[in-house]
Amino acid sequence: MSSRALVTGATAGIGTSFVHALAARGADLVLVARDTARLESVAAELRERHGVEADVLPADLTVEADVARVAEAVASQDRPVDLLVNNAGASLAGWFGTTEIADEDRQLDLLVRAPMHLMDAALKAMGERGRGAVVNVTSVAAFTPRGAYSAHKAWLTNLSQWADWQYASQGVRVMALAPGFTRTEFHQRGEMDVSGVPGWMWLDADRLVAEALRDLERGKSLSIPSKRYKVLATLARHAPTALVARAAKRGR
Ligand SMILES: NC(=O)c1ccc[n+]([C@@H]2O[C@H](COP(=O)([O-])OP(=O)(O)OC[C@H]3O[C@@H](n4cnc5c(N)ncnc54)[C@H](OP(=O)(O)O)[C@@H]3O)[C@@H](O)[C@H]2O)c1
Numbered sequence: 031m032s033s034r035a036l037v038t039g040a041t042a043g044i045g046t047s048f049v050h051a052l053a054a055r056g057a058d059l060v061l062v063a064r065d066t067a068r069l070e071s072v073a074a075e076l077r078e079r080h081g082v083e084a085d086v087l088p089a090d091l092t093v094e095a096d097v098a099r100v101a102e103a104v105a106s107q108d109r110p111v112d113l114l115v116n117n118a119g120a121s122l123a124g125w126f127g128t129t130e131i132a133d134e135d136r137q138l139d140l141l142v143r144a145p146m147h148l149m150d151a152a153l154k155a156m157g158e159r160g161r162g163a164v165v166n167v168t169s170v171a172a173f174t175p176r177g178a179y180s181a182h183k184a185w186l187t188n189l190s191q192w193a194d195w196q197y198a199s200q201g202v203r204v205m206a207l208a209p210g211f212t213r214t215e216f217h218q219r220g221e222m223d224v225s226g227v228p229g230w231m232w233l234d235a236d237r238l239v240a241e242a243l244r245d246l247e248r249g250k251s252l253s254i255p256s257k258r259y260k261v262l263a264t265l266a267r268h269a270p271t272a273l274v275a276r277a278a279k280r281g282r
Contacts, residue, residue, distance in 0.1 A: 036060040036104055036111045038091060038148070039118030041068040043214025044167060047235040048115050051243060053080035060085045060111065062100055063118065091118050091144035092136040100144075101151040110159065114152040116145035116186075117167040121220030126178040134178060141182035146189070149204070153193065156202045163203040163246060166190045170210045170259050173266040174278035183208075187252065194251035206252050207242045209233060210259040230258065 035052045039045035040061035049059050053076045061069050066088045073084035087103055089096035104111050119141055122129050149164050156162025171180035172187040190206035197204065212233040217224045238255045245253035254260050266274050 033112055034058045034060070034110060035113040035115060036062065036087075036100075036148075037115040037117055038062040038100070038144070039167075041065055041072055043216060044209065044212060044235050044239065045115070045117045046072060047239040048117060048165075049076060049084075050080075051236070051239045052113070053082045053084070056080075056082065057113070058083035058085075060087055060103060062087045062089050062091070064088065064090045092139040097139075097144050097147050101147050104148050104151040105155045107155065107158070110155070110162075111152065112156075112161070113163050113165070114148055115165045115167065116148055117165075118144070119167065119216070121179055121216065121222065123221035137178060138182065141179070142185055145186055149189075149193070153197060153202060153204075157197065157200045160201040162201070163205070164190070164193070165242065165246060166204070166206050168206045168208045170208045170254060170263050170266070171278070172206075172208055173263050175271055175275045176278045180278075191251045203246065203249070205242075205246050205250060207245075208252065208254045208259075208263065209238055210254075210256065210262065212238055233259075 035057045037045050037048050037059065040049045041063040049061060049072065053059060059076055059082060061073055061084060063069055069086040069088060073086050076082055076084040087100060089100050091097055104114055122133055122137055126134065145166055152162060152164050166186050168183040168187040172183040174180055187206040187208060190204045193204040210233055211227055211231045212235050214235055233256055241255040242253045254263050
């Protein structure tokens, strides 16, 4: 397992599960998100509970200069990052075509541009050292037509799978992690009505991350945690678009 990991969106949900799981395996952490007080509090908990180093790097990943600062940390050869987890994400309260285009630009920055820049920095730095890994948190939405969000996640899933194949020979691994509905702050923050989503569709973030880390160790380029979502993702890839789009409309 890696000795130093940088995780974006480390202050809530899946990101917090990642930093705890990695710290429990002895990895030092660099935590990225916007809320400095929350970053400090998660970092203190990691130091206390797991005895690891935890640095905080406050950044808004929709701001170009902030992304550049985080990319610099990822590229550092003095304090190497062995695992990058591109996890930070959010959703807009409304379907593409009804939202403000400036908000859509910020979504594109957060879900596509920021992970692209950080992955670029990681591939170059890790390539030079001949080892390292990147986990890009996408979504099972990547396999369904479901507005701009799923299009962004499809882009990152596709790039991740190619990058894993392309850079494996240099010792660098890339894995797309495609979660289904997971209990976090995500839906509340995005003002989504998830009351129609049945209980069986909800995943636990800690279990999701444990399965994802197992998949990374097994060398998978795509991790879809839980049997139910493996089945749903397979169906979504092969069923007619109109049918999948209608089924995937839940949760908004
Ligand atoms: N929950 C689900 O059902 C689900 C399903 C599929 C995929 N996903 C994906 O999983 C990832 C994590 O989501 P989650 O469910 O854990 O969400 P969450 O509980 O809302 O946490 C989101 C994290 O991202 C950070 N963040 C948001 N905007 C940011 C920005 N502009 N710059 C830097 N950090 C930012 C937040 O911290 P600050 O607010 O302090 O910045 C927070 O730490 C996302 O990429 C999401 O698309 C989630």
